Amino acid sequence: MTTTDSPYRMSVSFNVVTHLGLNLYSNIPAVLSEAVANSWDADATEVSITVNKNTGTVVVQDNGSGMDLVDINKNT
Known part of the structure; x- marks a missing residue:
């Protein structure tokens, strides 16, 4: 199944990461690390x-x- 065929959709705006994540994550690699940890x-x-x-x-x-x-x- 390719990504475009998947019925699952989740997107996160960079603005959301910026506003909510400033105190939680220091940079984009940290956000990706959290996604993998999840x-x-x-x-x-x-x-x-x-x-x-x-x-x-x-x-x-x-x-x-x-x-x-x-x-x-x-929750998208």
């Missing part, structure tokens, strides 16, 4: 990070079992 918390055994410079996106994918489809999509 994957491990969801019992993932595999985590991948894909950076697309052309679209300006970073995709963190895992095989964990954290939130279901409804939980993910209602």
